[in-house]
Amino acid sequence: MTVTEDRPTTEVGAPRRRKEDRRLITGRTRWTDNITLPGMLHLAMVRSPSAHATIRSVDTSAAKQSPGVVAVFTGADLADEQGASLPCAWPITPDQKAPPHPAMAVTSVNFAGEIVACVVARSAVEAKDAVELVDVEYDDLDVVLDLAKAAADEQVVYPDLGTNVSATWVFDSAEEGTGTDVDAAIGGAEIVIERTYRQQRLIPAFMEPRSVVVDPTGEQTTLWSATQIPHILRLMLALTCGISESKLRVVAPDVGGGFGGKLQVTPEEVITLVVGRRLGKPCKYTETRSESLMAAHHGRDQLQRLTLSATKNGTVTGLKVDLLADMGAYLGLVTPGVPILGAFMYNSIYKFPAYRFTCTNVFTNKVWTDAYRGAGRPEATYAIERLMDELAVEVGVDPMEIRERNWIKHEEFPFTTVCGLEYDSGNYEAATAKAKELFGYDDLRVEQQRRRTANDPVQLGIGISTFTEMCGLAPSRVLGSLSYGAGGWEHASVRMLPSGKVEVVTGSSPHGQGHETAWSQIVADRLGVPFDDIEVLHGDTAVSHKGMDSYGSRSLTVGGMAVVAASDKVIEKARVIAAHLLEASADDLEFGDGKFSVRGTDASMGIGEIALAVFAAHNLPDGVEPSLDSDATYDPTNFSFPHGTHLCAAEVDTETGEVSIRSYVCVDDIGKVINPLIVEGQVHGGLAQGIAQALWEEAVYDESGTLVTGSFVDYLVPSAADVPAFTTDRTETPATSNVLGVKGVGEAGTIASTPAVVNAVVDAVRHFGVNDIQMPCSPLRVWTAIQRASAGDSTPRDVSTTDDNAIPSHNAQLGDGDTEGDTEGGQA
Amino acid sequence: MTRISMSVDGANYTDEVEPRTLLVHYLRERLGKIGTVVGCDTSNCGACTVHLDGTSVKSCTVLAVQADGHDVTTIEGLAQGEQLHPMQQAFHDNHALQCGYCTPGMIMQSIDLLQHNPHPTEEEVREGLEGNLCRCTGYQNIVKAVLSVAEGATS
Numbered sequence: 001m002t003v004t005e006d007r008p009t010t011e012v013g014a015p016r017r018r019k020e021d022r023r024l025i026t027g028r029t030r031w032t033d034n035i036t037l038p039g040m041l042h043l044a045m046v047r048s049p050s051a052h053a054t055i056r057s058v059d060t061s062a063a064k065q066s067p068g069v070v071a072v073f074t075g076a077d078l079a080d081e082q083g084a085s086l087p088c089a090w091p092i093t094p095d096q097k098a099p100p101h102p103a104m105a106v107t108s109v110n111f112a113g114e115i116v117a118c119v120v121a122r123s124a125v126e127a128k129d130a131v132e133l134v135d136v137e138y139d140d141l142d143v144v145l146d147l148a149k150a151a152a153d154e155q156v157v158y159p160d161l162g163t164n165v166s167a168t169w170v171f172d173s174a175e176e177g178t179g180t181d182v183d184a185a186i187g188g189a190e191i192v193i194e195r196t197y198r199q200q201r202l203i204p205a206f207m208e209p210r211s212v213v214v215d216p217t218g219e220q221t222t223l224w225s226a227t228q229i230p231h232i233l234r235l236m237l238a239l240t241c242g243i244s245e246s247k248l249r250v251v252a253p254d255v256g257g258g259f260g261g262k263l264q265v266t267p268e269e270v271i272t273l274v275v276g277r278r279l280g281k282p283c284k285y286t287e288t289r290s291e292s293l294m295a296a297h298h299g300r301d302q303l304q305r306l307t308l309s310a311t312k313n314g315t316v317t318g319l320k321v322d323l324l325a326d327m328g329a330y331l332g333l334v335t336p337g338v339p340i341l342g343a344f345m346y347n348s349i350y351k352f353p354a355y356r357f358t359c360t361n362v363f364t365n366k367v368w369t370d371a372y373r374g375a376g377r378p379e380a381t382y383a384i385e386r387l388m389d390e391l392a393v394e395v396g397v398d399p400m401e402i403r404e405r406n407w408i409k410h411e412e413f414p415f416t417t418v419c420g421l422e423y424d425s426g427n428y429e430a431a432t433a434k435a436k437e438l439f440g441y442d443d444l445r446v447e448q449q450r451r452r453t454a455n456d457p458v459q460l461g462i463g464i465s466t467f468t469e470m471c472g473l474a475p476s477r478v479l480g481s482l483s484y485g486a487g488g489w490e491h492a493s494v495r496m497l498p499s500g501k502v503e504v505v506t507g508s509s510p511h512g513q514g515h516e517t518a519w520s521q522i523v524a525d526r527l528g529v530p531f532d533d534i535e536v537l538h539g540d541t542a543v544s545h546k547g548m549d550s551y552g553s554r555s556l557t558v559g560g561m562a563v564v565a566a567s568d569k570v571i572e573k574a575r576v577i578a579a580h581l582l583e584a585s586a587d588d589l590e591f592g593d594g595k596f597s598v599r600g601t602d603a604s605m606g607i608g609e610i611a612l613a614v615f616a617a618h619n620l621p622d623g624v625e626p627s628l629d630s631d632a633t634y635d636p637t638n639f640s641f642p643h644g645t646h647l648c649a650a651e652v653d654t655e656t657g658e659v660s661i662r663s664y665v666c667v668d669d670i671g672k673v674i675n676p677l678i679v680e681g682q683v684h685g686g687l688a689q690g691i692a693q694a695l696w697e698e699a700v701y702d703e704s705g706t707l708v709t710g711s712f713v714d715y716l717v718p719s720a721a722d723v724p725a726f727t728t729d730r731t732e733t734p735a736t737s738n739v740l741g742v743k744g745v746g747e748a749g750t751i752a753s754t755p756a757v758v759n760a761v762v763d764a765v766r767h768f769g770v771n772d773i774q775m776p777c778s779p780l781r782v783w784t785a786i787q788r789a790s791a792g793d794s795t796p797r798d799v800s801t802t803d804d805n806a807i808p809s810h811n812a813q814l815g816d817g818d819t820e821g822d823t824e825g826g827q828a
Numbered sequence: 829m830t831r832i833s834m835s836v837d838g839a840n841y842t843d844e845v846e847p848r849t850l851l852v853h854y855l856r857e858r859l860g861k862i863g864t865v866v867g868c869d870t871s872n873c874g875a876c877t878v879h880l881d882g883t884s885v886k887s888c889t890v891l892a893v894q895a896d897g898h899d900v901t902t903i904e905g906l907a908q909g910e911q912l913h914p915m916q917q918a919f920h921d922n923h924a925l926q927c928g929y930c931t932p933g934m935i936m937q938s939i940d941l942l943q944h945n946p947h948p949t950e951e952e953v954r955e956g957l958e959g960n961l962c963r964c965t966g967y968q969n970i971v972k973a974v975l976s977v978a979e980g981a982t983s
Contacts, residue, residue: 025925
């Protein structure tokens, strides 16, 4: 069923150049760090070098004497105002364990980089100088870093909790009545595949470092922040610090990327707020990149133990997932729920009859993890797409064939999965056919075989990822059933100005996505007003008073639908007034191209004319308020399920282990497209991040818990020279759960690409006996895998412990050939 | 404190600065040239790229005193009134920016790249931009934008 309108559109679907570009390409931007206020003071943070210690003493006397310093605060100084703990909005079980997480440490530190004091000075330079003069004495404690060992409680991070396990969460299809018993399926299976995969720790690495400015003068304290979530932040800061929500205004001005990394209530925001209010002066804090990499939340960091059962012809009969998820030292805003977002996606596009997912959330002495682009779904997609390749090898068929045997056919939609989700629409066959053609799949398979036969030192691998994801977070009832602390609706207002221009206020909070352009396209068609007559306002709680912000590919599917609903209310309000002014029955009016026409006559009136008449209010029907302005709050009825087929051809130099992507083709089906230019850009950026997980990026700690990849020298965000050119295309199967027919595109590229690349790398060297290479697939890891397999060690590499995560990835002096940490080869 | 004079985006400035002051901090904090931004502290990201006497430099690796007596051009000095520089126009036309944080540095570096190599291959463009990091675009449309300006120059 498709419920999109047949009315011809002019804007939706057009590759409009973005409205927001002009200020960004001319340097007239409003980044938080650009804000300067009269008398503004600057904060610099004193951070713990120790990953686990009690604080014996903090001596601030020398720092206080340093030039320009106004004040120095310790955790003890701020303990009353900063509140007991930063918020966690997602307790996944009733008995979830969590330590208090004070913005500034008071008695102990639990990861390297945790804030123990702050200096306030007249300039940022003077504040940073004085940081060196704060003398903190620590009593070091044993550090807990290895995820598997932490789960076994060999040493505990928090003795008061008595365990490192925060919570265990289970989904069982037999218990839920959505499927059959997975143990029975595995017990009687013809094929059983067991694998352990490591989702390495990643860093979101948005380009704009986080920054916060607080102005405590005036009736409301105003806080500007480089955040994805101004609305959630306002409520959470008020609750955390005991400030009346009505006394706080939060503004997200231009925000330079987020990728989940700015979906947080940060210690730095709380501290700057508390200090600004304490001193009564505007205050600013801007992090350095090193601080950002060290102390802004990380992503991923899971250990996946997987068991897949199948018949001998390759029909999957069951999947069991046993997950360990590294929380780091604390629970951030949605930390414990990130793996749960993946729980419903391991079955992906396939018709699995039996499924069980068990997740154990574990504390370690590392910065906490939280949302990073995809959040749970990339991990799930990686696991199942890697397993489907392994199954294809067991059965002895092409990996695409094994997927086709198991996926939901297009005529089977809507389809209720083994997780109980109803996939509304999709066409995996169409996306795959298009992708294979663009890729030249069959020709590449022939070439691959030729190179194998010739024993070419450079081998070719072909990687497939046929993925889906759940987007449009989220139906509020579903969030409630998962114990999430809020709803999943979105708000919008549409305001008709007397001149006929339109202001659209959205609760979505863009940070690079292009909402100003896309929302204008939607409203232009809906109201029949010119694209350039529409202004989209956002990101300021004094302007957009209500919202749930931007993350989880939700802005268009939820926020865009709120804009549609508010626009439709404007039309219905205008209809009554138009009928009055045109002296016609409202039932006889048609609305199209921005005007109401009386059926069967020439009489008509434009919505701009009605807006002016409403402004004058001289001649309105009795009892009708003089306003067309409308609000709408939209709560989705279902998730949306974009999907696609991604194909990667990788060349592997078997003598050096170097991987080079020869071609990457993806065909995504994200339903209806509002702006193809923006959609393509989202896919490109997502691909680069997903490929980076496969080949380059990893946050590495040394054995004392110090982040080794603490700068862009070591944390290998890819450059233009590293990433390949992409071939992107689309199929269009509209979502049936919203009238726009849209599904969301923000995370697709990241979710799909990682397994496509790793599947290609493994496929290139599988004939040596290799069946897995741990991410990132650095030259050393690839070369080592080939050497081991060639030497006859065909047992799957044991990653059940994660000690190698503690090996500095770039440390060339490690002579042990078994170490698999080298990640050179990112940026040349 | 050291006295320095320089031209920035066509205007002359004379100031006393601490010798350790980086050019990017002088531009942002003293002159209000906030179009140029800081993205890292190791000269990896290139967000702060400006032109010094017409050649691109990362302004976080240049001391303000080193720019004494020189001409600096920032992203704010490229457009002639409402007339965008062809590279700015190409970034807009090709959707070569999303959040826009890397964009000032990326545009300044792209202009420099074409000054040195007016007709680059795609690979040369990618290598010429490898000192500038972008987290949003996957670089595809940035490369396309730069190539479009190069092609425009030949026609």
